[in-house]
Amino acid sequence: EAQVTQNPRYLITVTGKKLTVTCSQNMNHEYMSWYRQDPGLGLRQIYYSMNVEVTDKGDVPEGYKVSRKEKRNFPLILESPSPNQTSLYFCASSPKGQGRRSTEAFFGQGTRLTVV
């Protein structure tokens, strides 16, 4: 089954304790992204990756790191989490190319992160 898998689905942590949210896709997609969802703000892009070892900042990158060492994996790293990073996080992947097929993003199940 084609899917994007995020782990964990729920996480409660304390301020300053480094954490990683994993994301893996099995569709051989070139593009992967991270978004955060907050009430009244919708989803905002944190980082995206066009391919292995190619990453770029989205609209809200402060306080986050990413890496893309393998095509299928795109972990999100919070090195020193703060309460304002409490949010719902989504990983997404999409294929490279032209036309309609390249416009469909596949989303993970979401990770609810609480930083206390």
Place this chain on the structure above:
Amino acid sequence: AQTVTQSQPEMSVQEAETVTLSCTYDTSESDYYLFWYKQPPSRQMILVIRQEAYKQQNATENRFSVNFQKAAKSFSLKISDSQLGDAAMYFCAYAIQGAQKLVFGQGTRLTINP
């Protein structure tokens, strides 16, 4: 910068009736894509419908259709014969050249009254 605005934080409709969700966007691009995503309580993001800006014909998917007004930069979603399973948060989104960077609106929470 591209922006997407959904001015209706909440909407409600009676089961079997029709409801329209509004979305406006701002862009200087001429070629782009617009989307409506549904997010039920399970948090899953489900693509409902998409529209290519170069197509004048409005997209339809069963009970879901859009009213795309390119000059007005408006992209509304019409849900006909509303069903209880349509209850969800709906997000309007914009992208150019693929889905690697989606710009989302604030969302509209749709309630279906039985």
